[in-house]
Amino acid sequence: MELSELKTKILALLKTDEEFRYAVAGMIGYDEILKRLQKHDEKFEEIVSILNRHEEILARHEEKFKEILAQLKEIRESQSRLENRVNSLDNRVDSLEKGVNSLDKRVDSLEKRIDSLEKSVNSLEKKVDSLDKRVGSLEERVDSLASAMIAGFAELSKFAGITFEEFVRKFLTASLQKSGQIPQGLELTRKVIDSEEIDIFLEDPLIVGEVTAHADTPQEADKLLKKAELAKTRYAKEPKKILVILTAKRDVAQEIQRKAKEKNIELIIGRIID
Numbered sequence: 001m002e003l004s005e006l007k008t009k010i011l012a013l014l015k016t017d018e019e020f021r022y023a024v025a026g027m028i029g030y031d032e033i034l035k036r037l038q039k040h041d042e043k044f045e046e047i048v049s050i051l052n053r054h055e056e057i058l059a060r061h062e063e064k065f066k067e068i069l070a071q072l073k074e075i076r077e078s079q080s081r082l083e084n085r086v087n088s089l090d091n092r093v094d095s096l097e098k099g100v101n102s103l104d105k106r107v108d109s110l111e112k113r114i115d116s117l118e119k120s121v122n123s124l125e126k127k128v129d130s131l132d133k134r135v136g137s138l139e140e141r142v143d144s145l146a147s148a149m150i151a152g153f154a155e156l157s158k159f160a161g162i163t164f165e166e167f168v169r170k171f172l173t174a175s176l177q178k179s180g181q182i183p184q185g186l187e188l189t190r191k192v193i194d195s196e197e198i199d200i201f202l203e204d205p206l207i208v209g210e211v212t213a214h215a216d217t218p219q220e221a222d223k224l225l226k227k228a229e230l231a232k233t234r235y236a237k238e239p240k241k242i243l244v245i246l247t248a249k250r251d252v253a254q255e256i257q258r259k260a261k262e263k264n265i266e267l268i269i270g271r272i273i274d
Helices: 003-016 018-028 031-038 041-056 058-078 080-160 164-178 219-235 250-263
Strands: 189-193 196-202 207-215 240-249 265-273
Touching: 003 018, 003 080, 164 189, 164 196, 164 207, 164 240, 189 219, 196 219, 207 219, 207 250, 219 240, 219 250, 219 265, 240 250, 250 265
Parallel strands: 207 240, 240 265
Antiparallel strands: 189 196, 196 207
């Protein structure tokens, strides 16, 4: 039990328990003290109140304890027969002051640690912001590179005897395997679910994609979302959504980009034309 809590309980007993007060008075032989203490209940209530507030607001503890000591000194001077009692209270207050001083040092130490942690957090936040910007820049570069590769290899696929859709499946399979998103040995395929043909599909992890040579309208994104919902219903999990467009008009591309960001679609557009 903390000394301040013990003191508060003793003061409360002296205030509320008459038998306890007389027992204490009998031990020290001052029957008259009890009578005089009754006249100072309000003073002690004020002291207890000050002490309680002092414990809650450590920053002002020195000023509050000086006030208590001044009040105790005034009581001792005006009530000489209470001198022993006041001395006892002084000792308790001194002990409390030491305890508060100790707490104050701990609080100061904690504040310094908090300040240090705040600086560390601020530094980390700056580093995270910097990394976010770098990642964003890298993602833009990767997306740009993927778009350029799609556009370039799409032309080459004509001479290789494979369709643009087949080329995209092979390209994405290699890319996803390299990034560790799908295991080696698994390949993206074509799939039909409820009469809907899905150009890019893998069951585990669940991937649903749409491939189109040219996007005339933003509806290409809606087609993919419809097929993704069918796959989600069939396999009871959220699919990774990929939309690959070889060419798109600028206004259509902008609307598709907006939908892709909103619906968490990985979008690759080979060329944007005016």
